[in-house]
Amino acid sequence: NGASVETNDLAEPYLLGWLASVGLDVEYVRGEGNTLYYRDSEGREIPVVDYAGGYGSLMLGHNHPEINAHAKSLLDGGIPVHAQFSRHPYANEVAQALNAILRRELGDDAEEYSAIFANTGAEAVEAAVKHAELDRRMRMDEAYAAASAQVSAAQAAGAGVGAAVVEALGLPAGAGIEVVADEITRRNDAVRQRTPLFLSLEGGFHGKLVGSVQLTHNEGYRAPFAALAAQARFVPRDRPEVLKEVVEAERAELLGLAVEDGTAVLVRHAAPVFCAFVLEPIQGEGGIRVIGREFAEEIQRVCAAVDCPVIVDEVQSGMGRSGSFFASSRVGLRGDYYALAKSLGGGIAKASVMLVRRSRYRREFELVHSSTFAKDAFSCHIALKVLELMEADGGRVYRLAAERGQALKDVFETLRTDFPDVVEDVRGEGLMLGLEFRDQTQSASQALRENAGTFGYLVAGYLLREHRVRTFPTASAVHTLRFEPSVYLTDEEIAQLETGLRDVCAILRAQDGERLLLP
Numbered sequence: 001n002g003a004s005v006e007t008n009d010l011a012e013p014y015l016l017g018w019l020a021s022v023g024l025d026v027e028y029v030r031g032e033g034n035t036l037y038y039r040d041s042e043g044r045e046i047p048v049v050d051y052a053g054g055y056g057s058l059m060l061g062h063n064h065p066e067i068n069a070h071a072k073s074l075l076d077g078g079i080p081v082h083a084q085f086s087r088h089p090y091a092n093e094v095a096q097a098l099n100a101i102l103r104r105e106l107g108d109d110a111e112e113y114s115a116i117f118a119n120t121g122a123e124a125v126e127a128a129v130k131h132a133e134l135d136r137r138m139r140m141d142e143a144y145a146a147a148s149a150q151v152s153a154a155q156a157a158g159a160g161v162g163a164a165v166v167e168a169l170g171l172p173a174g175a176g177i178e179v180v181a182d183e184i185t186r187r188n189d190a191v192r193q194r195t196p197l198f199l200s201l202e203g204g205f206h207g208k209l210v211g212s213v214q215l216t217h218n219e220g221y222r223a224p225f226a227a228l229a230a231q232a233r234f235v236p237r238d239r240p241e242v243l244k245e246v247v248e249a250e251r252a253e254l255l256g257l258a259v260e261d262g263t264a265v266l267v268r269h270a271a272p273v274f275c276a277f278v279l280e281p282i283q284g285e286g287g288i289r290v291i292g293r294e295f296a297e298e299i300q301r302v303c304a305a306v307d308c309p310v311i312v313d314e315v316q317s318g319m320g321r322s323g324s325f326f327a328s329s330r331v332g333l334r335g336d337y338y339a340l341a342k343s344l345g346g347g348i349a350k351a352s353v354m355l356v357r358r359s360r361y362r363r364e365f366e367l368v369h370s371s372t373f374a375k376d377a378f379s380c381h382i383a384l385k386v387l388e389l390m391e392a393d394g395g396r397v398y399r400l401a402a403e404r405g406q407a408l409k410d411v412f413e414t415l416r417t418d419f420p421d422v423v424e425d426v427r428g429e430g431l432m433l434g435l436e437f438r439d440q441t442q443s444a445s446q447a448l449r450e451n452a453g454t455f456g457y458l459v460a461g462y463l464l465r466e467h468r469v470r471t472f473p474t475a476s477a478v479h480t481l482r483f484e485p486s487v488y489l490t491d492e493e494i495a496q497l498e499t500g501l502r503d504v505c506a507i508l509r510a511q512d513g514e515r516l517l518l519p
């Protein structure tokens with residue numbers, strides 16, 4: 001297939017070989033705004049418009065001049081990047097800034113959120129999950145202790161036992177309080193020891209670490225590692241009735257006793273078996289799918305009824321990409337937790353944070369969770385700069401995201417109108433857009449049929465080669481191309497993309513698949 005890979009490459013040569021097979025094995029030598037440059041065989045810089053946008057980490061583009069200048073001044077000033085276990089006022093400033101944004105978008109009554117810093121998106125998700133589990137266990141222990149105390153009190157009172165209790169517990173007729181107490185303890189121990197349950201959405205993506213990959217729906221990523229961590233139940237998007245069914249099937253209770261007129265009666269306490277519902281307000285890797293307001297409300301209702309915290313994964317949709325800082329605020333979804341990453345680091349730092357609602361916050365978490373690199377001065381100061389840039393001029397960045405996104409979406413809609421036989425769907429909000437092509441598994445073109453499983457990568461290779469446009473399919477839906485450029489997207493850059501996409505659509509209409517392959 002013409003792939004040429006250095007034989008001594010030890011850094012993922014297999015992946016590189018695969019990229020080479022579709023013409024994506026380019027080395028970029030410089031980045032600026034929405035442009036990446038590679039060198040041709042004569043050493044000249046060739047510009048490429050970057051719609052992959054660092055997979056969502058470049059809301060403000062490559063090497064934003066103010067961010068870079070700030071980074072240089074921090075380093076020139078001898079900033080203590082790593083000063084763990086000391087005062088970190090800049091981390092508090094980031095947390096305060098995020099809280100101010102939350103209050104603006106959710107309403108003034110929004111509760112405060114505490115911040116735990118991390119380095120990557122998956123890490124922020126896992127920190128939220130880990131905190132949720134600490135909180136769940138503490139609630140479970142409290143409920144268990146309360147139930148046990150009731151049982152002990154009934155025993156100490158030498159309470160009698162009614163037939164209803166004996167029957168409800170499936171015990172032999174005439175069983176006394178000691179037998180009842182043993183049976184309740186056995187049942188409560190079993191509930192307490194149950195593995196925590198996670199709820200997530202079909203198509204969801206929450207990272208690829210040991211814990212987070214089990215929340216990621218894509219089977220290829222998840223299944224080989226299922227034995228390593230707790231499993232999630234996946235709920236179909238926009239099917240709230242399934243959510244209710246899952247919750248009904250899994251909910252559990254702890255049993256206690258009350259003594260009435262000298263006789264013990266059963267008391268049922270809801271047991272916190274649900275650790276968290278984790279979801280993206282706009283699914284990224286699942287094909288750019290926006291969660292609807294009604295579904296968001298249903299999730300909120302069902303979760304509240306069983307005291308299951310909601311973790312809103314804004315790793316890709318957040319940081320203004322949707323036209324609001326938090327995409328979830330657009331559909332009225334309020335998280336108990338939020339995860340942010342990607343553009344938080346301004347395209348140069350690795351930074352992420354999870355926010356947890358005060359009423360759920362367990363301060364004990366601070367003593368059991370940390371990372372050498374998290375909450376460092378450099379990434380916090382860069383994050384502050386990013387937030388300052390985003391909030392400037394009454395949120396010009398968010399307005400730009402909405403306006404530039406609409407300009408881009410208009411082009412996609414025109415393509416859909418002109419090529420209904422080729423374009424399946426256009427989705428997304430702001431600068432988080434997806435263009436879905438029709439399935440090619442039954443294509444008249446052998447080349448398209450044979451490559452249907454990697455279709456999006458074929459198109460991406462062609463766009464790069466022929467039109468100097470860089471994009472990729474979403475990770476779990478390869479017929480959908482992703483478009484996540486920075487807010488500085490120009491009309492010329494949009495026009496360049498349109499030319500490329502029209503060319504691709506014409507090729508697909510003609511079912512001339514060979515043309516998409518590497519020459």
Ligand code: PMP
Nearest residue numbers: 120121122205206207284315316
């Ligand atoms: N959550 C979402 C919604 C994401 O899109 C991603 C990355 N694509 C992650 C989590 C994981 O982030 P990271 O790659 O930084 O671990």
